[in-house]
Amino acid sequence: MATLTKSKIITGHGLHGKDTGSSDVQIALLTERINHLSAHLQKSVKDFASRRGLLSMVSRRRRLLAYLHRTEPKRYRALLEKLNLRK
Secondary structure, three states, X not given: OOHHHHHHHHHHXXXXXXXXXXXXXXXXXXXXXXXXXXXXXXXXXXXXXXXXXXXXXXXXXHHHHHHHHHHOHHHHHHHHHHHOOOO
């Protein structure tokens, strides 16, 4: 992921100026990587190593979303709307 794209995601989803570790930012970064890797895997069907990495990223995002849902339901719903997840 390009540095410019990553910094845009961090500033767009961070809670404050230098927020890089909150659940919102981590979920947004994982979503971007998942979307990028999904597009790659549609072209490269036999890339099983990348498919395994994709599955681990999806499960990590699922755990972070569950944590956010448990602790901050309003932020959870706002993030789902912003990232177009779980339509």
